[in-house]
Amino acid sequence: MSDPQLGILMLVLFLFFIMLGFPIAFTLMAIGLGFGYLGMGPVVFDLLVQRTYGTMTNDVLISIPLFVFMGYIIERANILDRLFRSLQLASGALPGALAVATLVTCTLFATATGIVGAVVTLMGLLAFPAMLKAGYDPRFSAGVICAGGCLGILIPPSIMLILYGATAGVSVVRLYAAAFIPGLLLAGAYIAYAIVRAWLKPEQAPRLPLEERNVPVAKVVYELVVSFFPLAVLITMVLGAILMGLALPSEAAALGSLGALILAAAYRSLTFGKLKESVFLTARTTAMVCWLFVGSNIFSAVFGFLGGQSLVEQWILSLNLSPTMFMILAQAIIFVLGWPLEWTEIIIIFVPIFLPLLDDFGISPIFFGILIALNLQTSFLSPPVAMSAFYLKGVAPKSVTLEQIFAGVMPHIYIVLAVMVLVYAFPGIALWLPDQLYR
Numbered sequence: 001m002s003d004p005q006l007g008i009l010m011l012v013l014f015l016f017f018i019m020l021g022f023p024i025a026f027t028l029m030a031i032g033l034g035f036g037y038l039g040m041g042p043v044v045f046d047l048l049v050q051r052t053y054g055t056m057t058n059d060v061l062i063s064i065p066l067f068v069f070m071g072y073i074i075e076r077a078n079i080l081d082r083l084f085r086s087l088q089l090a091s092g093a094l095p096g097a098l099a100v101a102t103l104v105t106c107t108l109f110a111t112a113t114g115i116v117g118a119v120v121t122l123m124g125l126l127a128f129p130a131m132l133k134a135g136y137d138p139r140f141s142a143g144v145i146c147a148g149g150c151l152g153i154l155i156p157p158s159i160m161l162i163l164y165g166a167t168a169g170v171s172v173v174r175l176y177a178a179a180f181i182p183g184l185l186l187a188g189a190y191i192a193y194a195i196v197r198a199w200l201k202p203e204q205a206p207r208l209p210l211e212e213r214n215v216p217v218a219k220v221v222y223e224l225v226v227s228f229f230p231l232a233v234l235i236t237m238v239l240g241a242i243l244m245g246l247a248l249p250s251e252a253a254a255l256g257s258l259g260a261l262i263l264a265a266a267y268r269s270l271t272f273g274k275l276k277e278s279v280f281l282t283a284r285t286t287a288m289v290c291w292l293f294v295g296s297n298i299f300s301a302v303f304g305f306l307g308g309q310s311l312v313e314q315w316i317l318s319l320n321l322s323p324t325m326f327m328i329l330a331q332a333i334i335f336v337l338g339w340p341l342e343w344t345e346i347i348i349i350f351v352p353i354f355l356p357l358l359d360d361f362g363i364s365p366i367f368f369g370i371l372i373a374l375n376l377q378t379s380f381l382s383p384p385v386a387m388s389a390f391y392l393k394g395v396a397p398k399s400v401t402l403e404q405i406f407a408g409v410m411p412h413i414y415i416v417l418a419v420m421v422l423v424y425a426f427p428g429i430a431l432w433l434p435d436q437l438y439r
Contacts, residue, residue, distance in 0.1 A: 004306060004307035004308055004310070004311040006035055006038065006039060006306045006308075007035075007302075007303050007304075007306035007307055007308020007309070007311065008308055008311065009035075010031050010032075010035040010299075010302070010303060010306070010308070011303065011308060013031055014027060014028065014031050014299070014349075017031070018341065018345075024292060024295070024341075024345055025288065025291040025292045025294070025295040026291075026295065027295075028292070028295030028296055028298065028299040028349070029048070029291075029294065029295040029298055029299075031299065032044075032295065032298035032299040032301070032302045032303075033045070033048065033298065033302075035302055035306065036298070036301075036302040036305070039302065039305060039306050040302070040305060044298075044302065047298060047301060047302075048294075048298060051294055051297040051298050051301065052294050054297070055290055055293045055294050055297065056290075058166060058293075059250070060162060060165055060166040060172060060249075061162070061166055061289075061290065061293070062250040062253075063157075063162055063172075063248075063249040063250040063252075063253040064159055064162055064163075064286055064289055065282050065283075065285075065286040066250065066253030066254050066256070066257050067157050067159060067162075067253045067256065067257075068159065068281075068282045068285050068286060069257050069260075069278060069279070069282040070112070070238075070253065070256040070257045070259075070260045071112060071118070071260075072277075072278035072281050072282055073257070073260035073261060073263075073264050073270075073274075073275075073278050074109075074112045074231070074260050074263065074264070075118050075122070076264065076269060076274045076277070076278060077260070077263055077264040077267050077269050077270075078267055078269040079227060079230075079231060079263070079267060080105070080109060080122050080123075080126060081126055082223070082226065082227035083105050083108065083109070083227045083228055083231065084101060084102070084105045084123075084126055084127055084130075085223065085227070086220070086223035086224045086226075086227045086228050087100075087101040087104050087105055087224075087228065088101040088130075088208075089215050089219070089220045089223055090220050090223075090224060091104070092208050092215065094195060095195050095198035095199040095202070095205065095207070096194045096195055096197065096198025096199075096205040097207070097208050098127065098130060098131045098134055098136065098205070098208070099131070099136070099140070099141070099144045099194040099195075099198060099205060100191055100194055100195065101127075102123060102127040102131070102141075102144050102145060102148060103144055103147075103148045103187065103190050103191050103194060104191070105123065105127070105148075106119055106123055106144075106145070106148025106149050106151060107148060107151050107155065107187045108228070108231060108232065108235070109122075109123075109231075110148065110149060110150070110151040110152030110155065111151070111152060111155045111156070111157075111235055112231055112234070112235055112260075116149055116150050116152060116153065116380055116387070116388060116391070119148075119149035119152060120145060120146060120149035120150075120388045120391040120392055121391050121392075121394070121395055123145045123148070123149060124145055124391070124392045124394075124395040124396060125395050127141075127145060128141055128142070128145055128392070128395070128396060129397070131144075132397070132400075134206060134208065135206040136204065136205050136206070137203075137204035137205070138399075138400045138404050138408070139404050139405070139407045139408035140194075140197065140204050140205060140408060141408070142389070142392055142396070142400065142404060142405040142408035142409065143405075143407075143408030143409045143410075143411060143412050144190070144194060144408075145392055146380070146381060146386070146388040146389055146391075146392055146405065146408070146409045146412070147190055147377075147381060147388075147409060147412035147415075148187075148190060149380075149388055149391075150377045150380045150381065150388055151183065151186065151187055151377075153343060153373060153376055153377060153380075154179055154182065154183045154186065154373045154374060154376075154377065155179065155180070155183035155184070155187070156176035156179055156180060156183070156239055156242070157176065157238060157239065157242070157249070157252070157253065157256070158176075158179065158373065159289075160343055160344075160347060160373060160376065161175045161176060161179060161369065161373060162249065163289070163293075163344065163347045163348060164347050164351065164369045164372065164373070165369075166293070167347055167348050167351060167352060167355075168351070168352075168355055168365045168368075168369060169365075170365050170366055170369070171366075171438075172249050173242055173243070173245070173248075173249065173438070174366055174434045174438060175366055175369055175370070176239070176242055176243060176249075177243055177433045177434035177437055177438070178366050178367070178369075178370050178430045178431060178433065178434050179370055179373060179430070180239075180243070180433055181429055181430065181432070181433055182370055182373075182374060182419065182423050182429055182430050185419060185422075185423075185429065186374065186377070186415070186416065186419050189415050189418070189419055190412065190415060193411065193412075193415060230263055230266070231263070234256065234259040234260065234263060235256075237255065237256075237259065238252045238253070238255060238256040238259070239252075241255060243437060244437075245437075245438075288344075289344060292344055292345065292348055293348055296345075296348040296349045296352075299349065300349070300352050309353065309356070312353055313356060313357055316329070316357060317357075317360065321361075323361040323362060323363060324424075326357070326361045326363075327361075327363065327368075327371070327424065330354050330368075331371060331372075331375050331420070333350075334346060334350070334351075334372060334375050334376070335375055335378055335379070335382070337350055337379075338375070338376060338378060338379025338380075338382060339379070339382060341379075342379070342387070343376045343379060346372075346376065346379070347372075351372065354368070355368075364431070366430075366431070366434065367427055367430055367431060370423065370430045371420060371423065371424065374416060374419060374420045374423065375416075375420060377416045378413050378416050378417070381409045381412060381413050381416070382413060383406045383409075386405075386406065386409060388409070389402065389405045389406055389409060390402075392405055393405055
């Protein structure tokens with residue numbers, strides 16, 4: 001068997017073992033070391049040491065544990081119920097007020113935490129019962145929560161964009177600037193859809209009772225001041241420091257972690273138990289990401305040495321695709337991979353296969369990364385392995401079926417695809433802000 005065939009075989013075996021439920025990071029290392037020993041000899045063990053040390057000294061990855069810690073602290077700050085209540089009061093006059101409040105809460109909370117499972121689960125416990133009690137259609141309600149909870153993948157400070165930046169060797173700051181407008185555009189599209197659907201089909205999203213809509217302005221302002229604005233200011237400070245060049249992502253993440261601790265203390269929810277739990281979860285998440293990075297580096301290095309990478313490149317180039325067709329092919333493959341795999345594996349294992357081809361098709365790696373971030377929204381929403389749907393099902397009333405949740409998320413998948421087409425047709429949506437800020 002030739003070396004390129006060994007490369008393709010190791011890729012097929014990896015997918016096979018993942019389908020069986022083997023741990024991804026250690027499967028990557030085991031397959032990489034095994035096939036590397038066949039093709040490279042004992043020198044592959046030197047590669048293991050080098051790649052592990054390289055991951056430990058990667059400055060880009062320093063911000064990951066800090067942003068994760070910030071998210072876990074905010075998650076435990078007991079701010080979500082106040083935030084949802086204040087936004088519900090502020091949007092009471094709109095059609096689908098509860099859905100709008102849910103989406104705005106999800107957007108802000110997902111931006112602050114970036115943890116899809118946490119946002120969907122918490123909103124499933126808080127907003128889902130409120131919407132069902134108000135007479136909302138279960139499918140509509142489920143779709144709103146699942147879609148809104150995934151926005152943290154795209155909107156900065158996104159952990160996914162940090163990993164993509166480290167994998168692709170591009171500036172995380174530019175990625176953040178490029179993702180800002182598309183992220184708000186997608187959130188705005190979700191909100192617009194919720195309002196229009198509630199207006200066209202009021203039986204699926206009944207208006208709030210009159211006493212909940214006629215709330216004194218002073219009370220609404222007070223509720224926003226004590227819940228919405230503190231978190232919004234924290235996020236603005238973190239993102240502003242990054243985008244304006246006042247701080248590196250790691251420095252801004254440290255500022256955000258400190259701000260999260262102050263916010264939790266101000267809400268009197270900063271206990272030693274919660275702090276200990278947040279530190280433990282941060283360490284566990286960071287270790288998972290770092291070992292995935294080590295495993296993927298070994299796997300991709302051996303895959304490239306055996307000639308698997310060049311074989312894939314030659315096959316794609318032999319198709320004589322236009323840049324548009326190449327983009328459609330790449331995004332379609334990533335869309336399908338989103339069913340069995342999580343975004344971390346897709347970013348650090350499969351995206352590097354496409355990166356060397358971007359120059360051949362004249363595609364900016366930053367623009368490519370933003371489209372991937374949009375595309376990965378669907379990996380949490382697309383049946384049959386829509387993780388956000390399973391997160392919600394775990395906390396939803398027994399009367400709500402998984403089929404209803406799947407039906408509710410489908411319109412939001414179409415919205416994501418429409419936004420992807422819009423961003424591709426008008427690249428300035430993603431590239432205008434970084435071009436203006438970093439000329």
